[in-house]
Amino acid sequence: MIQSRICEMLGIEYPVFQGGMAWIADGRLAAAVSNGGGLGIIGAGNAPGSYVREQVRLARSLTSKPIGVNIMLLSPCADEVAQVAAEEKVEVITTGAGNPSKYMKLWQEAGSKVIPVVASVAMAKLMTRLGASALIAEGGESGGHVGELTTMVLVPQVCDATDLPVIAAGGIADGRGVAAAFMLGACGVQMGTRFLSAEECSIHPVYKEKILKATDLCTTVTGRRLGHPVRSLRTPFAREYAKAEYGGMSDEELEALGTGRLRLAVQEGDNEKGCFLSGQIAAMVRKVQPAAEIVKEVMEGAEPILLGAPKWVK
Ligand code: TUI
Secondary structure (H helix, E strand, O other): OOOOHHHHHHOOOOOEEEOOOOOOOOHHHHHHHHHOOOEEEEEOOOOOHHHHHHHHHHHHHHOOOOEEEEEEOOOOOHHHHHHHHHHOOOOEEEEEOOOOHHHHHHHHHOOOEEEEEEOOHHHHHHHHHOOOOOEEEEOOOOOEEOOOOOHHHHHHHHHHHOOOOEEEEOOOOOHHHHHHHHHOOOOEEEEOHHHHHEOOOOOOHHHHHHHHOOOOOOEEEEOHHHOOOEEEEOOHHHHHHHHHHOOOOOHHHHHHHHOOHHHHHHHHOOOOOOOOEOOHHHHHOOOOEOHHHHHHHHHHHHHHHHHOHHHHOO
């Protein structure tokens, strides 16, 4: 089976991270992925430190393998959650939606490996200089908060800019995507959308069903005007928001319009008012299965492609 630098560094069997999705990636999902040989990551999102501590402890009760916590840097609770992640001594801390410089020392002193999501070469260089252990290069095919560049464009440039292991994210859901990521210079992948269909993923059944039924053009990006573009399924809410964004609404009204919508999707399955974050790859997510099976399936899919590479070159 394919092993890489990141497996060795973290003591994991497969170079597969599960994205730390806000409201979605809880201790149960993270433990299932880690038990399957990947790296399960708890998403802090906007939640307070107490929630994150509880989920870390839940994950610890379900697995003895390494786990991670993702700190969403736009969260009003980021400072508090950063502290909790250090206190709980999680093996890996990933970050998203911003610059984690001010927390790096705290986390390194706690013994955690810091693996920030970067969406640009400049951020990749800065994080390398500040002692990150690896980088996640996430292209705009991903769900949730997105950068400008695609995975195809971002990953090789980040690999050229650093000697650290690079994990590719955005638009990866099967063995072909993993093989392509390795060809771009990555030594592992992070998937979010593919894990939405995991048995251990506790999202509302309506959310799961929407992912399973998604087609290629099902997602859209809103929120550019306020400076945090977000990819989600095209739903009545996404259409309403897009209309408001290009209409006369003030920034404050627009901000208020988006507040609480992810919770409505994840917990209530509210088809009208919810914001169903999803990557472009949703159309390739076709069945509900255990998280461990997903990890194994994508890696088993990648191996023959990578080992048989000369066959594709005619
Ligand atoms: O963070 C994510 N995905 C997310 S966060 C989220 S919650 C949210 N809700 C409303 C508005 C915004 C977020 C849902 N999905 N992915 C990782 C990611 N990080 N993608 C892009 C970036 C990124 C962008 C800019 C990382 C660093 C960065 O640096 C900017 C700077 O500060 O220079």
